[in-house]
Amino acid sequence: MTVGRIYLTTPIYYVNAAPHVGHAYTTVNADAIARWHRLMGDEVMFLTGTDHHGLKIQRAAEAAGESPQVWSDRNSQAFEDANVLLNISNDDFIRTSEPRHYESVAWLLQRVKDNGFIRKGTYEGLYCVGCEAYYEPSDLIEVNGEPNCCPIHKRPVEFVVEDNYFFELSAFEDKLLAWLDANPDAVTPVSKRNEVLGFIKSGLRDFSISRSSISWGIPLPWDPEHVTYVWFDALTNYATAVGLGRDQERFDHWWPTVHHMVGKDILRFHCVYWPAMLMAAGLLPPQQINVHGFLLIGGEKLSKTGFAQIYPQDLADEFGVDAVRYHLLREVPLGADGEFSHEGVVARYNSDLANNYGNLVARTATVVEKKCGGVGPAPRADSPLAAVAAEVLADVSAAWLEPLPAKALEATWRLIRETNAYLEQNAPWKADPGPEVDAVMGDALEALRIVTVLTAPAMPTICQDVWERLGLPGQVLDQRVPAAAMWGGYPGGLTVTKGTPLFPRK
Numbered sequence: 001m002t003v004g005r006i007y008l009t010t011p012i013y014y015v016n017a018a019p020h021v022g023h024a025y026t027t028v029n030a031d032a033i034a035r036w037h038r039l040m041g042d043e044v045m046f047l048t049g050t051d052h053h054g055l056k057i058q059r060a061a062e063a064a065g066e067s068p069q070v071w072s073d074r075n076s077q078a079f080e081d082a083n084v085l086l087n088i089s090n091d092d093f094i095r096t097s098e099p100r101h102y103e104s105v106a107w108l109l110q111r112v113k114d115n116g117f118i119r120k121g122t123y124e125g126l127y128c129v130g131c132e133a134y135y136e137p138s139d140l141i142e143v144n145g146e147p148n149c150c151p152i153h154k155r156p157v158e159f160v161v162e163d164n165y166f167f168e169l170s171a172f173e174d175k176l177l178a179w180l181d182a183n184p185d186a187v188t189p190v191s192k193r194n195e196v197l198g199f200i201k202s203g204l205r206d207f208s209i210s211r212s213s214i215s216w217g218i219p220l221p222w223d224p225e226h227v228t229y230v231w232f233d234a235l236t237n238y239a240t241a242v243g244l245g246r247d248q249e250r251f252d253h254w255w256p257t258v259h260h261m262v263g264k265d266i267l268r269f270h271c272v273y274w275p276a277m278l279m280a281a282g283l284l285p286p287q288q289i290n291v292h293g294f295l296l297i298g299g300e301k302l303s304k305t306g307f308a309q310i311y312p313q314d315l316a317d318e319f320g321v322d323a324v325r326y327h328l329l330r331e332v333p334l335g336a337d338g339e340f341s342h343e344g345v346v347a348r349y350n351s352d353l354a355n356n357y358g359n360l361v362a363r364t365a366t367v368v369e370k371k372c373g374g375v376g377p378a379p380r381a382d383s384p385l386a387a388v389a390a391e392v393l394a395d396v397s398a399a400w401l402e403p404l405p406a407k408a409l410e411a412t413w414r415l416i417r418e419t420n421a422y423l424e425q426n427a428p429w430k431a432d433p434g435p436e437v438d439a440v441m442g443d444a445l446e447a448l449r450i451v452t453v454l455t456a457p458a459m460p461t462i463c464q465d466v467w468e469r470l471g472l473p474g475q476v477l478d479q480r481v482p483a484a485a486m487w488g489g490y491p492g493g494l495t496v497t498k499g500t501p502l503f504p505r506k
Contacts, residue, residue, distance in 0.1 A: 007254040008034050009238050010048040011262050012096065015075035016056050019082040021310040021328070021340065022263075022295050028328045029292070029405055030261045031088045035457035036400040036408075038089075041480050045254050047241045048083065049094030050076040051234045053227070054132045058216040068216040069097055082312055087321055087460060092241050096218075096233060100246065105228060105236045106221040107245025108281055109209075113222065117171060117280040123164040123208045126157040132230040133269075134160075134208060152265055164208040165226060172276035173204050179275060179285055187271050188402075189335040192264065192291035196271040207231075207273070235274045239283075259288045261334075267291050290403065293337035315345065322459035323349050323503065326409070329458050333406040346506045356416045357451070358503035360423075361466055364444045365498035367428050367437075376471060377438035378492025379446035386487040388418050389450050393485045396454050405458065412454045419447040445470060446490040452476055453485045462502060469497045 010030045013023050027048055034046040052072040061071035076095050083090060094101065112118055126135045130153035140157065143149040149156055177200055180186055180193065187193040210226035211217070217227030236244070238258060243250035262270045275285035297310070315324045327345050330352065332338030368376055379386075392415045399408035423444055428437045449470060456463040456476045467476040471494025479485075 005043040005254075005257045006034075006037050007045040007242065007258040008037075008047070009241075009258065009260050011260075011266060012049045012051040012094065012234060012237050013079055014051045014054075014056070015072045015079070016060055017075070018078050019312070021312055021315065023079070024082065024086055024312045024324075025295050025328045025332070026261060026263060026292065027083065027088055028086055028325050029334060031086075031090070032325070032329055032405050032457040033261075033400065033403045035089060035460065035477065036403075039453070039457060039477065039479065039481050039484075044091070045242065046090045047092045047094060047238065048079075048088070048090045049092075049237060049241075050079050050096070051230075051237075052076065052095055052097040053217040053233050054230055055129050055211075055214055055216075056132065058214060059129075061216075072097060085312060085316060085321065086325060094237050094241050096237055098240075101233075101237060101240045102218050103246055104240035104244040105218045105233055108236050108239070108277070109228060109232060110221045111281040112167065112277065115280055115282065117168045118209065119166050119168065119206075121164060121166050122161070123166075124161045125159070127160045128153060128155075128157045130155065160213075162212055164212070164229070165210040165220065165223070166206045167209045167232070167273075167277065167280070168206050169204045169273065169276050170206050172279060173200055175279055176200050176204075176272060176276060179279075183285075183287075185288060186285070187289050187291065189291070191335065192267060192271070195267065199268060199272060204272070204276075231269050231273050232277065235269065235277065238286075239278075256284060256287065258286050259290065260286050261290045261292065264291050264293055290334060292334045293332070295332060295340040296337055297340055310340065310342075319345060319349055319506070320462075320503075322462040323353055326353060326458050329405040330409045331406070334404055349503065350505055352413060353503040354501075354505045356413060356420065357455070358501060360416055360420050360444075360448060360451075361469065361502055362498065363420075363423060363429075364441065364448055365469060365496050367423075368441050368445070368496045369498055371428060371431070371433045371437045372441055372496075373433075374495055374497075376445045376490065376492060376494045376496045377442035379442040379488065379490055380439050381488060383439075383443040383446070383487070385415075385419060385422055385443050385447050389415055389447060389485075389487050393450070393454070393482060396485075397482060400457070409455070409458060412451060415447055415451055415454075419444055419451075422447075442490070442492060445496070446487060449490045450485045450487070453479050453481065465499070465502070469499050471495045471497070 008030055010027050034044050037044045057068050057072050061068040128150040140148045141151050143154045187196050209229045209232045210220055211229055212226050214227055218233050220226045242254040271289050278285050327348050331348055392411055395411035396408045426440045428440045431437050452463045452466045463476050
């Protein structure tokens with residue numbers, strides 16, 4: 001990732017139902033990465049938001065007796081509320097029904113048409129309302145004896161015939177391959193990059209960009225009888241938020257550093273359609289698209305419309321917001337599918353948080369209170385933990401930049417485990433107060449200080465609490481790495497507070 005300036009985005013979430021923990025997984029990972037870059041002193045722009053247009057929304061609003069605008073705005077608020085609950089630090093929240101988005105989409109469409117990459121034709125084929133996507137017959141599956149079902153939503157697709165405008169994606173096969181060849185990290189992880197390459201090399205078909213049978217959408221600037229089909233609308237949100245077609249200076253400032261985080265179910269649209277659309281307009285493709293897998297419950301993808309649903313509020317009520325954030329970051333590494341279960345949250349909570357981090361904070365504060373009069377000693381420059389801390393800092397920094405938050409937290413927890421082992425080896429609770437105990441406890445406090453800085457992007461509220469218990473002034477997220485995570489920063493002479501247990505065992 002670019003150091004110095006970075007523009008991070010999540011997908012925009014469709015407002016046809018309430019947010020679940022699958023949405024939280026994407027957003028919390030993006031948020032933690034944004035927080036890490038701020039910790040580095042980078043200039044950060046972090047965007048999330050909601051997708052309001054399309055046939056699904058129009059039909060749902062009609063069924064509820066409401067206008068699509070009212071219906072989608074109300075459901076969008078649930079995503080904003082979820083962001084507040086999860087302590088998401090986004091700089092902007094976009095709704096695709098905003099006037100600024102209409103303006104940017106119209107600008108992009110007109111630019112692509114003027115460059116000769118949009119044509120009119122008749123579409124006849126199979127359409128999934130749930131995906132807002134057309135499918136080839138070979139893409140469809142049979143579900144419980146029902147043929148022609150969407151592979152994502154497991155429901156029959158609809159046969160559609162209508163006049164559409166088409167984007168000439170087929171003109172960009174060579175350009176997309178050249179882009180990926182010149183930018184090997186443009187799509188991560190490698191397995192997803194290879195999937196994109198395979199899709200391009202199999203041959204690209206032009207795709208429909210408009211519908212004349214839907215009224216809830218953004219009209220084409222040259223033909224208002226058509227509204228733009230989902231991808232020219234939805235994908236453009238990332239450019240809208242930084243001023244496409246409205247504020248050229250702002251767009252030029254942020255766009256070269258854009259990094260998207262998306263689920264694998266929308267890989268094709270973000271890694272093939274979107275770069276080609278930008279190229280067609282004479283714009284730069286994204287700098288990086290990070291593609292993650294699915295959270296699964298009993299082997300099934302989390303879904304807004306099925307039974308596989310877990311809601312962030314329920315988890316936060318039971319475990320606390322920061323523990324939920326930690327689990328989402330640590331349990332399933334970006335790029336892979338992974339099972340999500342209540343039992344898994346309990347196990348990770350007890351092992352990593354209660355038994356390791358929380359235990360280290362509690363035992364360190366307890367010994368300082370009993371053996372050091374409640375005042376934290378300074379660490380030794382030649383502590384055996386100093387070399388461990390230096391290795392951990394290097395590993396953690398590299399992992400956040402990959403970006404692999406799970407790997408970064410795993411590396412951070414090495415310092416926690418080794419500090420707990422160091423305390424067990426020296427058993428300061430058995431020794432009389434004096435220089436030897438002070439030396440050991442100063443080392444433990446310094447290790448805790450470094451751990452707390454490195455963990456702050458994942459658990460900002462808990463880490464601020466620990467920061468204050470160590471007697472340190474200011475905000476932990478105002479520190480700057482790498483300097484703030486180098487050995488020797490704990491000054492000693494500060495009042496250390498034990499406080500209540502951070503993570504009571506479940």
